Amino acid sequence: MMTETLQHIQLPEGSIEKQTTTLNLGPTHPATHGVFQNIIELDGERIVSAESTVGYIHRAFEKIAERRPLYQITPLTDRLNYCSSPINNMGWHITCEKLLGVQTPKRVDYLRVIIMELARISDHLICNSIVGVDTGAFTGFLYVMQYRELIYEIYEEICGSRLTTNIGRIGGFERNFSATAFSKLEKFLKEYPEVLKEFENLFTRNRIFMERTIGGGAISA
């Protein structure tokens, strides 16, 4: 057999002579869901340029929302950021209420704030503890997961689901919070501050964590 036919890899013109390295990073995702490919041009360890492909993952929510009734869009807003679905749900409800001119009862506003604060805390637990995992500390992640779990139990008590909550309705909530929900809330409020303090002690002044995070990740707007 002739040697030319065995040549499968076609190198681009001039690629042998050039001084930089081209590296295919991915397709992978910083948080393992979906795909994210970077073709980067390296000069030693310095990235000279990068070509990013964020993946073909557009879900056309805008298009779907053109047709369906308002209440059918709420489950889609869960999926926009599934670490804090309730906040997205509330964002949608409040937008619709603004458009419809609906005035919600005071109690609804308070319950919404409670549920959104819980969502914010659980979301920040995830992102902060995942930074820990990515910089080499698994302990903190597993430790705070218990309290994310408790928050999810509160969601479950209120709306019946844990991750993609579809919580609340346009104009209020589907039902009042149960007594169990409030007792779980009390438990969370009592125990969580102490846990957060321990979690912070584990990270913020930790030398390894500091060396791996300080001075990285600035993005210009």
Added chain:
Amino acid sequence: MALDNAYIQQQLTSRFGEDFFIFSESYGMLTAEFAKESNLKVLQFLYDEPSLSFRFLTDLCAVHNPDLEGKELSVVYHLHNLSENLRLRLKIYTSIQDPHVFTATRLFSSANWMERETYDFYGVIFTGHPNLKRVLNVDEMDYFPLRKEYPLEDQTRIDKDDEMFGRG
């Protein structure tokens, strides 16, 4: 002095003239519509003027209005003044036959991908953009999927026999 919609309106009219803008205020947010050729001048003025300093581009997207003759596509800029926490909406119209708009990437780095997305889904061509190609769809795609000529399938249709997806 706290920044408010009336002040922005007054600043913009004194800089660009009476008939330059069409103002409207919906749900507390000021919207200024103007000719598409001046988009960079307006953005630059809002960025530079110290009493306004809209230095953050929150969102850039397009809207397709097939019924508006000659103004089928509109490009919408959402600006945010972070120190006063005030938002402003700018709107420019362009025809679908000539969907050319100047790029805002020189002013806002964040406009880069948002303009690519707007091009990808609505076909607005941003003149001067450093890398105007599709960002979320495949490069081979030859249409702009969020335009109104591609409606969502009617969910009540019964002519489709599809066991796997619960129809038929």
